[in-house]
Amino acid sequence: GENVEQHPSTLSVQEGDSAVIKCTYSDSASNYFPWYKQELGKGPQLIIDIRSNVGEKKDQRIAVTLNKTAKHFSLHITETQPEDSAVYFCAATFGNSGNTPLVFGKGTRLSVIA
Amino acid sequence: GAVVSQHPSRVICKSGTSVKIECRSLDFQATTMFWYRQFPKQSLMLMATSNEGSKATYEQGVEKDKFLINHASLTLSTLTVTSAHPEDSSFYICSARATLAGKKETQYFGPGTRLLVL
Numbered sequence: 001g002e003n004v005e006q007h008p009s010t011l012s013v014q015e016g017d018s019a020v021i022k023c024t025y026s027d028s029a030s031n032y033f034p035w036y037k038q039e040l041g042k043g044p045q046l047i048i049d050i051r052s053n054v055g056e057k058k059d060q061r062i063a064v065t066l067n068k069t070a071k072h073f074s075l076h077i078t079e080t081q082p083e084d085s086a087v088y089f090c091a092a093t094f095g096n097s098g099n100t101p102l103v104f105g106k107g108t109r110l111s112v113i114a
Numbered sequence: 115g116a117v118v119s120q121h122p123s124r125v126i127c128k129s130g131t132s133v134k135i136e137c138r139s140l141d142f143q144a145t146t147m148f149w150y151r152q153f154p155k156q157s158l159m160l161m162a163t164s165n166e167g168s169k170a171t172y173e174q175g176v177e178k179d180k181f182l183i184n185h186a187s188l189t190l191s192t193l194t195v196t197s198a199h200p201e202d203s204s205f206y207i208c209s210a211r212a213t214l215a216g217k218k219e220t221q222y223f224g225p226g227t228r229l230l231v232l
Contacts, residue, residue, distance in 0.1 A: 043225045044207070045223070
């Protein structure tokens with residue numbers, strides 16, 4: 001079955017610094033890779049996603065890179081702010097039928113220190 | 115767009131009673147919805163995949179007779195926890211997958227329901 005590994009499990013950065021979270025996946029057929037941000041007591045929010053035909057995608061301070069050969073993808077947050085503090089989950093899926101569930105990493109707790 | 119709501123946001127019930135949680139996609143249709151459970155400081159655990167008009171597909175180890183799922187329309191799925199026990203206390207989160215062409219993989223989550231069984 002498909003497996004997603006996420007590192008690190010916790011990450012502390014100073015405000016203004018960059019944060020990088022990395023994930024690897026096991027199934028080479030995976031073709032969709034979203035990232036979610038979850039604040040305490042709330043549901044996960046989709047912050048950015050990338051599909052397998054693209055190597056990099058950027059949205060303001062957030063970027064995701066995908067290396068299909070190595071089967072890993074990363075989330076990059078630049079100029080971090082205290083409100084970026086949350087738990088971040090990577091996920092992967094394959095196929096386009098709409099029925100295939102996402103497989104999640106175990107999450108990274110990001111703390112941005114003011 | 116792509117808003118998913120859940121009701122109730124939190125519920126406290128006595129052991130042995132049943133609790134129903136509703137999940138709605140507010141501005142899009144979703145033929146597929148997913149139900150997750152999340153324990154403190156852990157990742158999301160998929161419980162079941164809910165397909166409109168058909169039976170839900172349950173993950174291994176999830177009792178289908180205890181967690182009843184109904185997906186009666188393209189915008190509503192319900193999860194009923196029957197004969198709830200304290201160990202069922204958890205954060206239950208649903209998600210809905212958009213059916214828009216080219217966006218089928220995109221999955222949007224509800225705000226979650228905190229269940230406490232006394």
